[in-house]
Amino acid sequence: MGTTLAEKLWANHLVKKGEGGAPDLIYIDLHMCHEVTSPQAFEGLRLAGRQVRRPDLTIATEDHNTPTLDIDLPIADATSRKQVDKLRENAKEFGIRIHSLGDADQGIVHVVGPQLGLTMPGMTVVCGDSHTSTHGAFGALAFGIGTSEVEHVLATQTLPLKPFKTMAINVNGTLPKGTTAKDIILAVIAKIGTGGGAGYVLEYRGDAIRSLSMEGRMTICNMSIEAGARAGLIAPDETTFEYVKGRPHAPEGEDWDEAVEFWRTLKTDDDAEFDTEVDLNAEDLEPFITWGTNPGQGLPLSASVPNPEDFADESDRIAAKNALEYMGLTPGTPFREIPVDTVFLGSCTNGRIEDLRAAAAILQGRKKAENIRLLVVPGSARVRLQAEREGLDKVFLDFGAEWRNAGCSMCLGMNPDQLKPQERSASTSNRNFEGRQGKGGRTHLVSPLVAAATAVRGTLSSPDDLEDAPAALV
Amino acid sequence: MEKFTTHTGVGVPLRRSNVDTDQIIPAVYLKRITRTGFEDALFAAWRGDDSFVLNQPEYTHGSVLVAGPDFGTGSSREHAVWALKDYGFKVVLAPRFADIFRGNSGKQGLVTGVLSQENIELLWKLLEAEPGKEITVSLEDRTVTCGELTVPFEIDDYVRWRLMEGLDDIGLTLQDEDAITEFEATRANWRPKTLPAKTLPKEEIVAARPVQ
Numbered sequence: 001m002g003t004t005l006a007e008k009l010w011a012n013h014l015v016k017k018g019e020g021g022a023p024d025l026i027y028i029d030l031h032m033c034h035e036v037t038s039p040q041a042f043e044g045l046r047l048a049g050r051q052v053r054r055p056d057l058t059i060a061t062e063d064h065n066t067p068t069l070d071i072d073l074p075i076a077d078a079t080s081r082k083q084v085d086k087l088r089e090n091a092k093e094f095g096i097r098i099h100s101l102g103d104a105d106q107g108i109v110h111v112v113g114p115q116l117g118l119t120m121p122g123m124t125v126v127c128g129d130s131h132t133s134t135h136g137a138f139g140a141l142a143f144g145i146g147t148s149e150v151e152h153v154l155a156t157q158t159l160p161l162k163p164f165k166t167m168a169i170n171v172n173g174t175l176p177k178g179t180t181a182k183d184i185i186l187a188v189i190a191k192i193g194t195g196g197g198a199g200y201v202l203e204y205r206g207d208a209i210r211s212l213s214m215e216g217r218m219t220i221c222n223m224s225i226e227a228g229a230r231a232g233l234i235a236p237d238e239t240t241f242e243y244v245k246g247r248p249h250a251p252e253g254e255d256w257d258e259a260v261e262f263w264r265t266l267k268t269d270d271d272a273e274f275d276t277e278v279d280l281n282a283e284d285l286e287p288f289i290t291w292g293t294n295p296g297q298g299l300p301l302s303a304s305v306p307n308p309e310d311f312a313d314e315s316d317r318i319a320a321k322n323a324l325e326y327m328g329l330t331p332g333t334p335f336r337e338i339p340v341d342t343v344f345l346g347s348c349t350n351g352r353i354e355d356l357r358a359a360a361a362i363l364q365g366r367k368k369a370e371n372i373r374l375l376v377v378p379g380s381a382r383v384r385l386q387a388e389r390e391g392l393d394k395v396f397l398d399f400g401a402e403w404r405n406a407g408c409s410m411c412l413g414m415n416p417d418q419l420k421p422q423e424r425s426a427s428t429s430n431r432n433f434e435g436r437q438g439k440g441g442r443t444h445l446v447s448p449l450v451a452a453a454t455a456v457r458g459t460l461s462s463p464d465d466l467e468d469a470p471a472a473l474v
Numbered sequence: 475m476e477k478f479t480t481h482t483g484v485g486v487p488l489r490r491s492n493v494d495t496d497q498i499i500p501a502v503y504l505k506r507i508t509r510t511g512f513e514d515a516l517f518a519a520w521r522g523d524d525s526f527v528l529n530q531p532e533y534t535h536g537s538v539l540v541a542g543p544d545f546g547t548g549s550s551r552e553h554a555v556w557a558l559k560d561y562g563f564k565v566v567l568a569p570r571f572a573d574i575f576r577g578n579s580g581k582q583g584l585v586t587g588v589l590s591q592e593n594i595e596l597l598w599k600l601l602e603a604e605p606g607k608e609i610t611v612s613l614e615d616r617t618v619t620c621g622e623l624t625v626p627f628e629i630d631d632y633v634r635w636r637l638m639e640g641l642d643d644i645g646l647t648l649q650d651e652d653a654i655t656e657f658e659a660t661r662a663n664w665r666p667k668t669l670p671a672k673t674l675p676k677e678e679i680v681a682a683r684p685v686q
């Protein structure tokens with residue numbers, strides 16, 4: 001019997017097979033650090049008198065705490081400043097490359113890795129951050145780890161791990177216009193639930209996935225974790241190679257040829273079996289939004305706020321009731337009639353150049369709705385520069401948006417970008433947990449297209465709701 | 475991690491059961507960026523009470539905690555173990571521990587010995603009759619000695635071996651260092667390295683300013 005891609009990647013990185021119930025020892029090709037989950041790990045090394053085994057396979061960036069305004073001034077919040085300073089100190093002491101605020105390569109860790117060409121097919125990638133699953137879009141085994149594990153990787157460049165189970169998510173058919181990768185993954189999570197992927201690596205397959213750009217694939221793999229999965233991945237193909245080629249760390253010359261030859265072997269064998277399979281028809285999809293307080297509580301935008309009484313399962317019923325109360329929503333209200341206060345375009349899910357382009361195409365020549373505050377936060381400083389070269393910043397500013405510096409920003413509100421209590425947002429990020437974007441804040445997860453259309457109309461909307469919407473989107 | 479064979483120190487009788495990790499270290503202390511310096515956070519809520527055992531001068535420098543059943547239940551925070559260790563505890567003895575707490579302790583080199591409830595009671599009486607009395611914990615013999623009293627305790631074989639060898643998870647992995655080095659020698663050349671840094675040209679980033 002053949003093997004799945006995830007199993008091949010595992011076998012490729014096996015340093016030592018665990019015996020008698022002991023875990024396998026797996027080699028890690030790339031370890032990314034940010035300021036929030038690394039300080040205790042570095043301190044652990046220091047206390048034990050250990051070194052970082054492979055500083056040349058480690059990289060750090062500042063993202064979670066960093067302000068998106070006034071980045072040339074000292075960080076105002078004392079706790080944030082302390083965490084960022086600590087990362088800088090640690091990077092210096094242990095000889096790790098760091099991209100600090102103000103540097104063109106600073107940005108959200110999951111945007112920076114691929115952008116520098118550090119993320120490639122066939123790798124193992126870890127970071128003390130659950131959305132490390134993003135890098136699986138390249139056909140890499142990429143997953144988040146805890147602080148003790150961060151220390152373990154720093155010291156040994158390996159992790160003791162038990163194998164994951166495998167799940168295929170087959171998405172076939174052509175995506176309808178105005179429907180994006182974000183809608184696919186929100187629909188997948190609504191289908192399998194926030195715990196449906198627990199213990200699994202999800203492999204996304206099918207022609208709807210194949211036809212996505214790398215940005216779209218990253219959006220999908222990014223949110224695998226919201227289905228409870230350890231990781232998500234997509235077999236590499238020409239689209240992947242095209243994206244990697246020419247990036248600063250991409251192999252060159254003969255190395256490139258050798259790499260591509262190997263990368264072409266990275267796919268699940270035809271006769272391989274997954275532990276579980278899930279099918280989804282892309283033709284049936286439409287713009288999706290979340291109405292509740294976990295990413296699994298989602299429905300098509302054309303629907304209405306659900307009635308908790310309609311849920312068959314007792315615990316779903318209670319969860320829905322609590323969620324609607326927190327969200328301040330009444331069952332039966334059409335989603336399209338729900339007014340929004342803040343639109344957040346950004347995060348490691350949808351803060352890449354393609355996302356900004358898609359939104360700008362809709363906002364071009366329009367003005368924001370009165371009630372709306374639109375925050376546009378590029379995923380990295382390079383994304384910002386690229387957008388400025390293309391004149392997207394002008395489009396956003398003319399529309400009435402705020403054009404910010406790069407970082408996690410309102411995705412988790414560790415910096416000053418937060419919702420006020422009861423403020424409602426349409427957000428392109430990945431988590432709508434209670435209080436995530438600010439205490440009492442109410443979040444609807446949406447695609448960049450829905451975010452943009454919502455900013456125009458002031459209520460949750462898709463591009464078809466707009467007069468003269470760009471033809472390519474409707 | 476230091477090798478642990480035997481330890482002698484002041485025994486502290488903590489006559490409570492179900493000491494959960496929120497009591498060992500309250501959540502407000504989890505925001506810190508350090509791995510050490512949690513000694514002030516240990517049992518923070520109780521430390522304000524003058525009658526609390528650690529506030530008695532004879533017990534202040536204790537290093538062997540003798541607690542009631544179900545020690546370490548609740549949240550999985552590793553900080554609970556750090557706080558005990560930072561305070562100076564080397565050993566916790568109890569009739570029963572929460573699994574995760576025990577696991578975390580093993581990783582961090584804190585010995586958790588399981589004694590019968592009866593023997594815990596005997597130790598409590600001895601320690602209270604003579605505050606500041608020392609206890610000797612021998613991991614080698616799996617015994618606890620307090621004055622004339624010597625009683626056995628239980629600990630997982632694998633954890634005991636690791637503690638006696640002074641091996642944490644990282645230490646254990648480092649025993650396979652040769653295998654890691656060998657594996658590294660087989661990695662293809664084109665696999666990316668972060669150093670020396672390769673990047674696109676340097677560019678100025680303009681700071682966004684608040685909109686009025």
Ligand code: SF4
Nearest residue numbers: 131347348408411412
């Ligand atoms: S953008 Fe949000 S999800 Fe992504 S790394 Fe930052 S905080 Fe985490």
